[in-house]
Amino acid sequence: MAGPRELSDVALVAEVLRKDRKATAEFVARYADHVYGYVRRRLIPRADLVEDLVQEIFLAAWGSLDRFRGDSSLRNWLLGIARHKVEDHYRQRLREIQFLEDEERPSEPMALRDIENVLVERQAGRRAREILASLPEVYGVILLWKYWEKRSLREIAQQTGRTEKAIERLLARARHHFKKKWNERHFSDRR
Amino acid sequence: MSDISQTDDRLFELLAQQPDEAEGDRAPSRLKARLYSALVRRQQASGSLRSLGETRTRGYGLCVFEDLWQRATSGEGAQCFNCCSLCHARVLAEHLERAPIGWAYCPYVAFGKK
Numbered sequence: 001m002a003g004p005r006e007l008s009d010v011a012l013v014a015e016v017l018r019k020d021r022k023a024t025a026e027f028v029a030r031y032a033d034h035v036y037g038y039v040r041r042r043l044i045p046r047a048d049l050v051e052d053l054v055q056e057i058f059l060a061a062w063g064s065l066d067r068f069r070g071d072s073s074l075r076n077w078l079l080g081i082a083r084h085k086v087e088d089h090y091r092q093r094l095r096e097i098q099f100l101e102d103e104e105r106p107s108e109p110m111a112l113r114d115i116e117n118v119l120v121e122r123q124a125g126r127r128a129r130e131i132l133a134s135l136p137e138v139y140g141v142i143l144l145w146k147y148w149e150k151r152s153l154r155e156i157a158q159q160t161g162r163t164e165k166a167i168e169r170l171l172a173r174a175r176h177h178f179k180k181k182w183n184e185r186h187f188s189d190r191r
Numbered sequence: 192m193s194d195i196s197q198t199d200d201r202l203f204e205l206l207a208q209q210p211d212e213a214e215g216d217r218a219p220s221r222l223k224a225r226l227y228s229a230l231v232r233r234q235q236a237s238g239s240l241r242s243l244g245e246t247r248t249r250g251y252g253l254c255v256f257e258d259l260w261q262r263a264t265s266g267e268g269a270q271c272f273n274c275c276s277l278c279h280a281r282v283l284a285e286h287l288e289r290a291p292i293g294w295a296y297c298p299y300v301a302f303g304k305k
Contacts, residue, residue: 015249018241019234019235019238019239019240019241020240020241020245020246020249020251021231021234021240021241021246021273021275021298022246022249022251022252022298023251024227024230024231024234025227025298025301025302027230028223028226028227028230028298028302029223029298029301029302032218032222032223032226033216033217033218035218036216036217036218036222037216037217037218040216041211041216051219051222051225054218054222054226055222055225055226055229058226058229058230059229059230059233062230062233062234112202115202119205119209122209122210124205124206124209125206125209125210125211126211128206128207128209128211129211143203146203147200147203147204147206147207148207150207172199175199175203178203
């Protein structure tokens with residue numbers, strides 16, 4: 001952004017707080033890719049919401065930028081805000097989307113076909129993303145929240161106003177559908 | 192929790208740890224343009240921006256329009272005004288991916304660079 005020099009995080013924040021437009025442009029140029037990438041991976045399959053959420057994150061960051069002390073990197077600080085916003089989205093979606101709390105969990109155990117090879121070939125992350133994108137939204141949200149954001153069933157239940165048992169059942173169904181899609185994909189790849 | 196669930200938990204935890212360098216993880220340039228415009232608007236809403244003269248003194252380059260604006264206007268209000276809000280480059284950059292604009296030191300141009 002043709003700045004005076006490569007500013008440290010703390011110095012850049014000070015310039016942005018002084019409302020220097022060029023420093024503000026530098027702030028966006030440095031960190032938009034990181035925030036966008038994170039939000040995009042966490043909002044599967046709602047790609048339509050990604051840009052608005054990224055904007056919300058940057059405006060929230062501006063609102064609390066005077067509290068940035070440099071204890072962590074500016075990138076991690078921004079990703080912390082992003083994580084809160086993503087979890088707000090999950091909470092809202094799980095409250096809004098109707099799902100049957102009494103439906104039984106799938107009893108049939110199922111393995112993921114060819115998981116070892118996919119891990120070795122380092123394609124598991126990409127394949128998981130593709131499958132998450134093809135699932136009904138409620139299953140994607142619960143899987144991402146539990147495993148990618150590492151939240152416990154209790155935390156999710158508390159935040160959504162559902163029972164822990166209902167969340168556990170929903171998660172079991174989500175895993176079942178995920179594995180089914182994974183295995184269908186395995187067979188179609190082999191044909 | 193059953194054994195099956197615990198096995199599944201470990202499997203999904205493993206999947207979640209896998210790197211995924213998704214294509215298109217770079218933010219679109221028009222999004223960066225919109226972010227910048229929104230931030231500057233928000234900054235201006237709570238008081239004056241840093242003046243163009245002071246920005247230049249800090250070592251930042253001004254684009255041709257900002258330079259002209261700085262030379263042609265006087266008074267703090269004008270010097271601290273968000274002149275990008277009047278510029279066609281902003282409109283193009285907010286709506287077109289890698290908009291065809293090429294002014295040196297224009298932030299909207301920089302957002303389009305790879």
